[in-house]
Amino acid sequence: MVEAFLKDLLGADLVLGTEIGTFKGRATGFVRKPGVLVGKNKADALKKAFGETQPDIGLGDRETDAPFMSLCKSYIVAPKPEVKAVSIDKLPRPIIFHDGRLVQKPTPIRALLIILWIPIGFLQACLRIAAGALLPMPLVYYAFRGLGVRVTVKGTPPPPARKSTGQSGVLFVCSHRTLLDPIFLSTALGRPIPAVTYSVSRLSEVISPIKTVRLSHDCASDAAMIKKLLEEGDLAMCPEGTTCREPFLLRFSALFAELKDQLVPVAMVNRMTMFHGTTARGWKGMDPFYFFMNPSPAYEVTFLNKLPLELTFTSGKSSHEVANYIQRVIAATLSYECTSFTRRDKYRALAGNDGTVAEKPLLKPNKVMGC
Known part of the structure; x- marks a missing residue:
């Protein structure tokens, strides 16, 4: 769900994360194997992606990040204080298109x-x-x-x-x-x-x-x-x-x-x-x-x-x-x-298409035809 966003707007080269199952292009809500990428699963995903090469720096913020951070040449534990969201003007590219119905983050x-x-x-x-x-x-x-x-x-x-x-x-x-x-x-x-x-x-x-x-x-x-x-x-x-x-x-x-x-x-x-x-x-x-x-x-x-x-x-x-x-x-x-x-x-x-709309039979013109 976040891969395209991270690659296009934050300049990420590779994204590893928990994969959500889909059926006919729609998310099912179930998690695909090997499950949630946390603890040992996160370390295994890192090994699979990098092989024998050690990443330079690992960033983590909880105890369950220890297995994957131990595979890096050095690691940093992020501090607990809240960090303000990056302002739009500091993004590599502006966010112009986005979908979803909710205006605010659903806390x-x-x-x-x-x-x-x-x-x-x-x-x-x-x-x-x-x-x-x-x-x-x-x-x-x-x-x-x-x-x-x-x-x-x-x-x-x-x-x-x-x-x-x-x-x-x-x-x-x-x-x-x-x-x-x-x-x-x-x-x-x-x-x-x-x-x-x-x-x-x-x-x-x-x-x-x-x-x-x-x-x-x-x-x-x-x-x-x-x-x-x-x-x-x-x-x-x-x-x-x-x-x-x-x-x-x-x-x-x-x-x-x-x-x-x-x-x-x-x-x-x-x-x-x-x-x-x-x-x-x-x-x-x-x-x-x-x-x-x-x-x-x-x-x-x-x-x-x-x-x-x-x-x-x-x-x-x-x-x-x-x-x-x-x-x-x-x-x-x-x-x-x-x-x-x-x-x-x-x-x-x-949406992964050109936005073309299939032709539909027209309603008879009247005052309730809408926008």
Whole structure:
């Protein structure tokens, strides 16, 4: 479980440890032979890995480490005082991608509190989701506040498009923190904003109050679909293509920049204290439930200035220049760092695949198709 982390982020060359049994790619919870690497088992593993060569230094912190430390040329017994965790800026590489649902390290006390909270939190999540799905969008903001979901709106959002005057919609270009981004964008605006997305679970479609259209990864058909949606009104899009938990922005797809000049960057930030509302390996249908199971989750929606006409694709800028500029503007607003990582990089690191989603039969379009 820790080998990839130690090799990639701490520069380890070889990792020896207790092996957890797996079945079809999932941990069973059982320990594989020769058992827990402690005492004699740890010394045997060291002999097997190094052969006749003696390691230079052995580090230990308990009596059971004596057998393996005796095989080293010299050894050091670590002192008992607590050592502060290494800060992110001192790591060889920053931690950008990670999975798992728990926000904080599950110490015994925290683990007990989480177990006790789960039944209450799930009921609370169902109530919050029902309020968001069933109430008119202008009331959702107040319902969320009353149910402990903090929504902060900054900046001045543009007015809705008027079809009577022939005005087409605005494309909201959002940073991507969870699949709930377009829903909280709609909550901040007080009106439902349709969204385009690469993947969405069937359960999320059913419980969401906004319309979502799936992208097909075919540039021509996706572009035609987005243009059609913009003719009908405003539209939300997350060009990163997938979520990122850390203060980084993934590479922005340049597709949106060629389709619309009325671009409004939106910086999204969320705060959770118990559960992460995203996953790469788990079932994404539970993402909204985990987010709303937090005691008091928060979302901050910051509307930035509309992109000046001279910086748009129509004025001669390339689509990549427009996408990169908006990425930098949002990153500067959030004090985040821009990266060139993509959806494929994230899923290769966390799930061992390219993040492609099997085609699913579509639900009939209606007001409860979700994000």
